[in-house]
Structure formats: C-alpha cells, structure tokens
Amino acid sequence: MPELPEVEVVRRGLDAHVIGRRFTSVRVDHLRAVRRHELGPADLAARLLGAEITGTGRRGKFLWLTLSDGEALVVHLGMSGQMLLGPVARREHLRIATVLDDGTEMSFVDQRTFGGWMLTDMVTVDGTDLPEPVAHIARDPLDPRFDRDAVVKVLRRKHSEIKRQLLDQTVISGIGNIYADEALWRAKVNGARLAAALSKPVLASIIDHATDVMRDALGEGGTSFDSLYVNVNGESGYFDRSLDAYGREGEPCKRCGAVMRREQFMNRSSTYCPKCQPRPRR
Numbered sequence: 001m002p003e004l005p006e007v008e009v010v011r012r013g014l015d016a017h018v019i020g021r022r023f024t025s026v027r028v029d030h031l032r033a034v035r036r037h038e039l040g041p042a043d044l045a046a047r048l049l050g051a052e053i054t055g056t057g058r059r060g061k062f063l064w065l066t067l068s069d070g071e072a073l074v075v076h077l078g079m080s081g082q083m084l085l086g087p088v089a090r091r092e093h094l095r096i097a098t099v100l101d102d103g104t105e106m107s108f109v110d111q112r113t114f115g116g117w118m119l120t121d122m123v124t125v126d127g128t129d130l131p132e133p134v135a136h137i138a139r140d141p142l143d144p145r146f147d148r149d150a151v152v153k154v155l156r157r158k159h160s161e162i163k164r165q166l167l168d169q170t171v172i173s174g175i176g177n178i179y180a181d182e183a184l185w186r187a188k189v190n191g192a193r194l195a196a197a198l199s200k201p202v203l204a205s206i207i208d209h210a211t212d213v214m215r216d217a218l219g220e221g222g223t224s225f226d227s228l229y230v231n232v233n234g235e236s237g238y239f240d241r242s243l244d245a246y247g248r249e250g251e252p253c254k255r256c257g258a259v260m261r262r263e264q265f266m267n268r269s270s271t272y273c274p275k276c277q278p279r280p281r282r
Contacts, residue, residue, distance in 0.1 A: 002077050004140055004174030005214050006222035007063050010083050013232030014065065015056040017085055018106060023048045025099035033095035033108060036076065036118040047119055048073070048098070057130075060140045060173025064131050071119050072131040075108070078115030083108060085232045140174035141211035142218075152203045155195045162198060162206065163191030163270060175210055177268045178223055178246045183210035185245035190277040191270045197280075216242065245271045 002010075026048045028034055028041035037044045052068035063083075065073040075083060084107045088094050096108040096117060108117060120131045128145070130137075139146045151172050158165050165171050166180040175183070184191050186209035189202065198206075217223055221231060223240045240247070244254050249262035249271055258275035 001061075001079055001176055002081075002222070003061055003176035003179055003214070004058075004142065005179075005217035007058055007061050007077065007174075008142070008218055009222045009231050010077070011056050011058045011063055013085070014083060014106075017104065017232070018053045018065070018100060019055065020052065021100040021102055021104065022050060022052045023098055024101050025049075025097075027097045028095070029097065030095040030110075030113060032113045033110060033116040034118070036074075036116050044117065044119055047071070053100075059130060059134055059137050059143070060169055061176065062131075062134045062137060062173075064134070066122070070122060072122050074118050074120055074131045074133060076115045076117075078110060078112065080112040081108065081110040081115030082234075083232055084234055089234075137169050138171055138173045140172065141207065141214065142174070148204060148207050151207060152200050155198075155203050156200065158195040160195065161192050161265075162189065162195045162203075163265060165195045166191075166206070166210065167266070172207070172210075174214065177270075178243070179210055179214055179217070181245040181271050182213040182243060183207075184277065185272060186213065188276050190272055190279050191265065193280045245273070247271065 026045040028045060031041060034041045034044050053065050054068050055066040057064045057066060063075045063077065067073060085104055087105060088107050088109060093109045093111045094107055095110045095113065098106045100106060120133055122129050123132050123135050125135050154171055155165055163180050163184060166175045166183070180191065183206055187202070187206045189198070189206060220242065245260065248260045251260050252258070253260055253273040253276060256273065256275050258273050260271055261274050262269050262271045
C-alpha cells in the first residue's frame with residue numbers, strides 16, 4: 001500500500017499541473033470507486049462539474065484536492081489506485097475519467113478497486129484545514145508543525161510493540177510497513193519491543209530515522225515493487241533499490257552480514273536483522 005513518500009509524489013505531480021483548472025467532464029465507470037461518496041456517482045459528477053481545483057493536500061497517506069466551493073475531493077489510493085494525467089494506455093482498470101478546462105485528462109485507475117473518490121466538507125483542527133474524514137489523523141514527520149517530542153511522550157505511554165505504534169496513524173501518520181521496517185533497522189531496534197520500555201532518546205532516534213528514510217524515498221520517487229505504484233505520468237519510483245530491511249528476507253544484513261529474517265506481524269510481516277535488532281526476551 002502506498003505510504004507517505006508515494007502519496008506525496010502523486011500530490012506534487014497534481015499540484016504542478018491541475019491548480020486553477022476546472023472540471024469540464026466527469027464520468028464514473030465503476031461504482032466501487034465512489035462507494036465512500038454516500039450520495040452516489042451522479043451526485044459526485046454533478047458537484048465536480050465546473051468546480052475549480054484551488055489546491056492539493058496530504059496528511060500521512062491521505063490525499064485530497066481542495067475545490068472552489070470549499071469542499072475537498074478526497075482520493076483514497078488503496079492498494080493500487082493511480083492518479084494519472086494524460087491518455088490512459090490500459091483502460092480496463094479506468095474507474096473515473098475527467099477532463100479539465102485546458103484539455104488535460106485526469107483519471108483514476110485502480111486494478112484492485114480498493115480505492116476511490118469522495119467529496120467532503122473541510123474542518124479546522126489545531127489550526128489546520130483538513131477534510132472531515134482526515135481530521136483524526138495525526139501529523140506526519142514531514143509536516144512543518146510536526147512535534148517529535150510530543151510523539152515521544154505519547155509513545156512512552158504505549159504498552160504495545162513499537163512497530164504497532166509506528167503503524168498507528170492516530171499516533172504518527174504516513175508510516176507503513178516498508179518505512180517502519182527501514183526506520184527500525186536504521187535505529188537497531190526490533191519492532192517487537194514495547195514502546196514504553198524504550199528510552200526517550202531511542203524513541204526520538206526511531207522517529208528521526210523514519211523521517212530521514214521517507215525523505216530519501218521521496219527523493220527517488222518512492223518505492224515501486226510493481227507497475228501499480230506510479231506518479232501522475234505513470235513512472236515508477238526506484239527507492240526499492242536502496243531498501244535495507246523490507247523485502248530482504250534471507251539476504252545478508254548490509255551492516256553486519258547476518259541473514260535477515262521475516263516474521264508475521266499483525267496482518268503483515270516484519271523483516272529485521274537478528275543480530276543488529278535482537279528480539280526482546282519474553
């Protein structure tokens with residue numbers, strides 16, 4: 001599932017091309033793509049038609065376009081959602097097709113149909129305007145107002161695994177399985193360790209490493225393991241070549257040479273170095 005760097009790559013691409021443009025055509029080709037919009041596809045299309053795109057936004061993994069009427073078009077990328085500008089080569093997965101007033105085609109393509117669009121009101125939370133469904137999401141490490149020390153204080157009260165807390169979008173947003181594994185590897189901390197058992201400096205180090213690895217990934221266009229993760233021009237990122245932990249089960253640790261391990265964690269998995277990141281004693 002796309003994490004902060006991949007979503008930010010998409011947001012930047014949209015920001016560079018669609019601000020100030022109006023919708024002149026909106027067509028919904030698959031009902032699942034608008035299932036979160038309670039009033040249905042006809043309502044979404046009618047309300048978008050003629051609306052001007054005034055800005056783009058992102059918090060954590062959540063992406064939206066702000067519109068001239070004060071609403072937000074929230075885009076859920078899900079597992080395989082793509083926001084593409086220009087003609088779509090493979091149209092079998094085209095879910096929503098729009099045309100802007102400069103002739104640009106802006107399309108939502110989603111092979112697995114877990115993503116979609118919805119229109120929603122904006123609300124103000126802690127001085128920041130957010131779409132209503134995003135209001136409960138915590139700030140992410142690339143947010144200018146992100147408070148690392150405040151997050152450390154929250155983590156010190158959490159009696160569950162540190163990786164579970166990194167994945168909790170109400171504690172710190174934007175981090176998914178890939179960058180959690182990468183940050184923990186860089187910090188030499190096993191994800192099964194209890195957050196409350198870690199010192200403040202160690203927790204701060206984990207957050208700093210998460211910030212750094214996501215910035216590194218953003219600089220390389222994100223992590224693309226297959227053709228589903230692309231920018232608005234359909235191009236893949238290449239940070240997967242720089243991964244130190246995620247996806248490296250059975251390979252030597254780049255730091256100490258020990259064989260990397262992968263274990264089940266929640267409904268995901270964790271990849272770590274058994275020497276650099278020893279599991280906690282039971």
